[in-house]
Amino acid sequence: MTGPVTFYVPRDAAALAMDADAVAKAIQREAESRAVPITLVRNGSRGLLWLEPMVEVLTPTGRIAYGPVQPEDVPLLFDAGWLQGRAHALCQGLTEEIPYLKRQERLTFARVGVIDPLSLEEYAAHGGLEGLRRALSMTSAQIVDEVTQSGLRGRGGAAFPTGIKWKTVLTTPADQKYIVCNADEGDSGTFADRLLMEGDPYVLIEGMTIAGVAAGATLGYIYVRSEYPHAIEALNAAIGRAREVGWLGDNVLGSGHRFDLEVRKGAGAYICGEETSLLESLEGKRGLVRAKPPLPAIQGLFGKPTVINNVISLASVPIILARGAAFYQDYGVGRSQGTLPFQLAGNLKYGGLVEKAFGLTLRELLYDFGGGSATGNPLRAVQVGGPLGAYLPESQWDIPLDYEAYAKASAMIGHGGLVAFDESVDMLHMARYAMEFCAVESCGKCTPCRIGSTRGVEVLDKIAAGGEAGEQHIHLLRDLCDTMLSGSLCALGGMAPFPVLSALNHFPEDFGISAELAATPAA
Numbered sequence: 040m041t042g043p044v045t046f047y048v049p050r051d052a053a054a055l056a057m058d059a060d061a062v063a064k065a066i067q068r069e070a071e072s073r074a075v076p077i078t079l080v081r082n083g084s085r086g087l088l089w090l091e092p093m094v095e096v097l098t099p100t101g102r103i104a105y106g107p108v109q110p111e112d113v114p115l116l117f118d119a120g121w122l123q124g125r126a127h128a129l130c131q132g133l134t135e136e137i138p139y140l141k142r143q144e145r146l147t148f149a150r151v152g153v154i155d156p157l158s159l160e161e162y163a164a165h166g167g168l169e170g171l172r173r174a175l176s177m178t179s180a181q182i183v184d185e186v187t188q189s190g191l192r193g194r195g196g197a198a199f200p201t202g203i204k205w206k207t208v209l210t211t212p213a214d215q216k217y218i219v220c221n222a223d224e225g226d227s228g229t230f231a232d233r234l235l236m237e238g239d240p241y242v243l244i245e246g247m248t249i250a251g252v253a254a255g256a257t258l259g260y261i262y263v264r265s266e267y268p269h270a271i272e273a274l275n276a277a278i279g280r281a282r283e284v285g286w287l288g289d290n291v292l293g294s295g296h297r298f299d300l301e302v303r304k305g306a307g308a309y310i311c312g313e314e315t316s317l318l319e320s321l322e323g324k325r326g327l328v329r330a331k332p333p334l335p336a337i338q339g340l341f342g343k344p345t346v347i348n349n350v351i352s353l354a355s356v357p358i359i360l361a362r363g364a365a366f367y368q369d370y371g372v373g374r375s376q377g378t379l380p381f382q383l384a385g386n387l388k389y390g391g392l393v394e395k396a397f398g399l400t401l402r403e404l405l406y407d408f409g410g411g412s413a414t415g416n417p418l419r420a421v422q423v424g425g426p427l428g429a430y431l432p433e434s435q436w437d438i439p440l441d442y443e444a445y446a447k448a449s450a451m452i453g454h455g456g457l458v459a460f461d462e463s464v465d466m467l468h469m470a471r472y473a474m475e476f477c478a479v480e481s482c483g484k485c486t487p488c489r490i491g492s493t494r495g496v497e498v499l500d501k502i503a504a505g506g507e508a509g510e511q512h513i514h515l516l517r518d519l520c521d522t523m524l525s526g527s528l529c530a531l532g533g534m535a536p537f538p539v540l541s542a543l544n545h546f547p548e549d550f551g552i553s554a555e556l557a558a559t560p561a562a
């Protein structure tokens with residue numbers, strides 16, 4: 040053996056939850072006792088969550104993965120020759136050749152799990168800063184144009200074109216403008232924002248700096264959900280280092296542009312992820328939805344023009360600037376361009392993160408990547424797009440994952456999270472859960488949502504109780520959903536009917552009604 044052997048043990052929250060710290064210690068202890076010099080890198084997660092903690096060993100042929108590794112496996116792995124990447128029951132082979140990873144198209148997540156998240160040198164060596172450097176050689180209008188041309192749409196859920204939002208902020212005169220990153224990530228089954236912030240925080244910093252230069256903003260805030268202490272720690276450490284070397288501050292990369300960042304811990308409510316509520320919370324107030332107009336792009340944080348974007352939207356900008364709009368646009372289908380980090384959760388054998396171009400199908404995600412249900416029972420329903428997303432039955436699993444095709448099917452892709460359920464799921468119960476979620480999380484500002492969701496739970500309870508008035512209750516439920524859909528101030532009340540109606544329309548048998556009755560519209 041010539042030099043120290045490099046080990047990678049993720050410090051990502053998912054790996055930590057599976058004892059990654061103890062594994063790292065066991066590796067260090069064992070190496071010492073065997074007098075083997077090692078270098079231990081704490082990387083982000085590759086997103087193959089069922090393999091966490093997934094340890095990688097750097098060998099002359101490449102990085103070899105072992106997982107899931109527990110502390111007690113470590114001596115045996117040394118015995119088996121993992122320093123040379125030798126076989127063992129936990130050996131997954133070359134990391135890059137694992138089919139789950141190999142079949143992905145990692146643009147935004149290209150460095151996640153690969154580098155030491157806090158190493159400035161590794162970030163730069165793996166293509167970091169190329170986008171910002173190019174942006175600094177362009178005018179604000181040219182940057183905005185490049186982002187618009189790329190077709191990037193908001194990855195937080197609403198899929199609004201990012202470049203158009205930036206243009207509004209750029210062209211609104213003001214003495215101060217802000218960039219706000221929405222890292223509240225409250226949707227069920229989602230973890231892409233967290234994985235990225237913990238695994239490659241500099242890409243978010245770079246994306247926000249480009250946004251600042253483009254829109255004429257000098258200060259940015261990252262609003263991170265309170266349940267993400269590791270992401271908050273990683274971001275604060277990365278911001279401190281970036282400031283020290285002049286990536287942030289009064290003279291970004293010597294360009295004369297000023298841009299700085301601060302992290303804020305979220306208030307712990309789902310509604311604080313809604314952009315206007317988030318701005319209220321950032322201002323130190325209760326997370327209450329603001330009526331629009333005015334748009335945040337015109338009067339946002341502290342009344343100033345504000346770009347507010349999701350983590351993944353902002354983190355996708357550096358590669359767009361580095362490689363050009365045409366490169367990014369080449370991925371995807373129709374008006375859904377680029378890639379999306381899909382998050383596979385629920386009853387699946389292989390839960391994790393899959394970054395792919397738009398246009399693949401749910402079936403491919405569920406089976407080719409997810410490996411089918413973890414229980415071995417047939418899958419029955421998949422909720423896509425968080426707690427306000429529709430439940431899709433098998434007949435809809437071949438619809439291409441693109442924003443328009445999903446909207447046509449009364450579904451949404453949202454933040455790209457999917458939660459799979461097997462045949463044991465009770466869809467009436469899931470419909471009730473959606474209504475209850477809305478009732479609990481409602482900010483209370485408008486009546487259709489505040490009162491409607493509570494009445495919705497009551498009606499669903501009556502349907503569950505059975506009895507003669509069942510048909511009447513189904514009509515009432517549809518009526519109520521109509522009111523919420525068209526009368527709510529924001530998408531919490533406005534979209535909560537989607538999971539409820541999709542459950543009713545596609546799984547009427549769980550509501551104790553016939554398919555004909557399920558198809559009868561509200562009077």
Ligand SMILES: Cc1cc2nc3c(=O)[nH]c(=O)nc-3n(C[C@H](O)[C@H](O)[C@H](O)COP(=O)(O)O)c2cc1C
Binds near residue numbers: 194201531
């Ligand atoms: C109830 C509710 C919760 C939301 N939660 C989030 C969230 O956690 N993260 C997020 O990025 N967007 C969330 N959004 C969407 C934001 O309001 C907004 O569209 C997004 O931050 C804009 O960024 P984007 O254009 O980059 O997607 C939520 C919307 C609603 C109605």
Ligand code: SF4
Binds near residue numbers: 480486488489527531
């Ligand atoms: S729909 Fe619900 S969460 Fe949204 S503003 Fe109305 S009460 Fe608040």
